[in-house]
Amino acid sequence: MRIIQQNKDIILTSCRHFDIKRSFECGQCFRYEESEDGLFTLIAFGNIVRLRQTGDTIIFYDMDKDEFEKIWLGYFDLDRDYESVITELSFDEQFCLASEQACGIRIFRQDGWETLCSFIISQNNNIPRIKKIISALCGLLGEPISTGVNAFPTAESILSAGVEGLAPIKSGFRAKYLIDAAEKVVNGTVNLNELGRMDYKEAKETLMRIKGVGEKVSDCALLFGFGFHQAFPKDVWVKRVLDKYYGSDFDPNYFGENAGIAQQYLFYYERNILSKTKTNT
DNA sequence: AGCCAGGGTCTGC
DNA sequence: GCAGACCATGGC
Numbered sequence: 001m002r003i004i005q006q007n008k009d010i011i012l013t014s015c016r017h018f019d020i021k022r023s024f025e026c027g028q029c030f031r032y033e034e035s036e037d038g039l040f041t042l043i044a045f046g047n048i049v050r051l052r053q054t055g056d057t058i059i060f061y062d063m064d065k066d067e068f069e070k071i072w073l074g075y076f077d078l079d080r081d082y083e084s085v086i087t088e089l090s091f092d093e094q095f096c097l098a099s100e101q102a103c104g105i106r107i108f109r110q111d112g113w114e115t116l117c118s119f120i121i122s123q124n125n126n127i128p129r130i131k132k133i134i135s136a137l138c139g140l141l142g143e144p145i146s147t148g149v150n151a152f153p154t155a156e157s158i159l160s161a162g163v164e165g166l167a168p169i170k171s172g173f174r175a176k177y178l179i180d181a182a183e184k185v186v187n188g189t190v191n192l193n194e195l196g197r198m199d200y201k202e203a204k205e206t207l208m209r210i211k212g213v214g215e216k217v218s219d220c221a222l223l224f225g226f227g228f229h230q231a232f233p234k235d236v237w238v239k240r241v242l243d244k245y246y247g248s249d250f251d252p253n254y255f256g257e258n259a260g261i262a263q264q265y266l267f268y269y270e271r272n273i274l275s276k277t278k279t280n281t
Numbered sequence: 282a283g284c285c286a287g288g289g290t291c292t293g294c
Numbered sequence: 295g296c297a298g299a300c301c302a303t304g305g306c
Contacts, residue, residue, distance in 0.1 A: 027287055119287075126286035129304060172302030177289085214289050235287035267287075
């Protein structure tokens with residue numbers, strides 16, 4: 001992969017292991033839109049990013065190199081060698097099948113607070129509606145960053161809204177969980193800045209102090225928002241894979257330190273490929 | 282109309 | 295530790 005500044009854009013070439021469509025559509029990120037001509041618009045860290053992929057070339061529009069290296073290199077996990085990660089995980093037969101169909105998925109390193117809230121909202125919910133609720137939350141309480149676009153709201157802002165104040169976003173029973181998360185982050189019961197210094201187990205337990213955060217939500221936040229690549233979220237799709245091929249005694253340690261990456265490929269394979277092609281038996 | 286969705290809590294055994 | 299009811303909402 002090479003990074004080139006061309007006029008006002010950043011161009012990545014030879015991106016064998018970065019498929020932006022699959023990476024966005026694999027259920028890790030909710031603040032993006034794809035327009036009909038293949039343009040993706042992402043809102044993250046108070047910025048709006050527009051990007052498009054043609055073959056193995058990706059263009060980041062109106063982006064300067066300093067900003068790219070400071071924020072987006074890390075966000076898109078571009079320092080990680082996915083080739084060797086995939087080779088490492090390929091001892092497993094199901095992963096091999098999945099990685100052929102899900103090639104190019106990368107795990108984004110998103111904002112921790114936003115990721116935590118996003119996956120609190122995700123519980124017992126579907127992806128289109130998760131996106132809607134998050135968008136409404138930002139519109140209601142986020143700081144404007146452009147016309148009609150707001151950043152993700154701070155914990156203080158959500159806390160001051162209260163459960164009643166969140167009513168317009170129609171998050172249902174999850175509103176009280178968002179408030180509890182905001183409260184514990186503001187009062188220090190959960191210090192998100194310390195999570196990175198903890199081991200996986202301690203970080204997971206810390207997030208689970210929040211009401212509405214169980215094992216799965218905690219794992220998603222750790223994997224997509226805090227860089228814990230051994231976190232292995234088990235949602236209904238992943239459980240289907242585990243039931244079909246691995247048995248009830250499956251332990252994520254089977255996949256090692258990058259179990260979370262394996263999980264993401266299996267999730268995408270089951271949800272976006274298998275469930276749409278099989279003739280029901 | 283009923284089931285499902287990147288689940289968790291609470292209660293009862 | 296495990297099963298089941300319940301939780302809001304919208305798409306199909």
